[in-house]
Amino acid sequence: MKNTSSSKVISIDNYRLASQGNPDSLDITRLALKLQQTLELTPLMQTFCHETASMVPCDSVRYQANENTLSYQTGEIRVHRCRYQLELESETLGEIECTRDKPFTVRETELIERLLGLLIYPLRNALLYQKAVVEAHRDPLTQISNRTAFDKALARETCSYKRHDKAFSLMVIDIDHFKQVNDTYGHLAGDTVLKHVAQVIQNTVRRSDEVFRYGGEEFVVILSNTKIEGARFIAERVRMAIKNLVIKSREQLKITASIGIAATGTTNDVNDTLYHADKALYEAKENGRDKVCTRV
DSSP, X not given: OOOOEEEEEEOHHHHHHXXXXXXXXXXXXXXXXXXXXXXXXXXXXXXXXXXXXXXXXXXXXXXXXXXXXXXXXXXXXXXXXXXXXXXXXXXXXXXXXXXXXXXXXXXXXXHHHHHHHHHHHHHHHHHHHHHHHHHHTBOTTTOSBOHHHHHHHHXXXXXXXXXXXXXXEEEEEEETTHHHHHHHHOHHHHHHHHHHHHHHHHHHSOTTOEEEEEETTEEEEEEETOOHHHHHHHHHHHHHHHHTOEEESSSEEEOOEEEEEEEGGGOSSGGGHHHHHHHHHHHHHHTTSSOEEEOO
């Protein structure tokens, strides 16, 4: 059997159509109320996908946000499909696809389009909320996570350690003589240094590690499921990567960094891990900088 596929743009006009009373609709009002109960993107799409599949028999309903920021699917994809691009005021909100084993009727696609019309405003609000949350946890200069994000991530790791004995290490990194860079070459050069160092750290640590700008010229890395030996190895790689970095400003700049590390297995209290990593950083600076020191 030849599969059928259709594609269509759903815009604000569909929202107006969906909002109009229609005695043939299955339960438009109930769905509209449900979609207005959350600003969280995942619960919103879970509600919509499941409700749509119950109103129009589908084997799968899938949502794909722009730039692959989120994907949600219920059911298994089949050969016959209807695909819709969602737009509001020239802004693309993502794509919805419904599939099943047999072709969709005209009446069924019209109902799907009405349901999608109800989704447009709640989806736009959820995407805006998600963007605001992300921005609130991102450092605007380096575009990596900020101290607020670090505090939450550290609390999560600490909880995981207490419940499941899942070890982690912390790496505190401080750019050596950073004030001298600002005083000699200006704050724009200092900003360039911070951005390059942040990128180098991210490119050097593992994908599972989390990098944060803690404040000023200081960065913190959470090394999940990592004991002190592994943390020391990664820290040395980071130190050398920063030392080999050549930054082009008005002049070519060479910098170094001091690093302090501590792990859950080397502290009496997991809540003191950051304190001990910071103490190790102080020792690295006291002992000549461009070093990795471990707090044991």
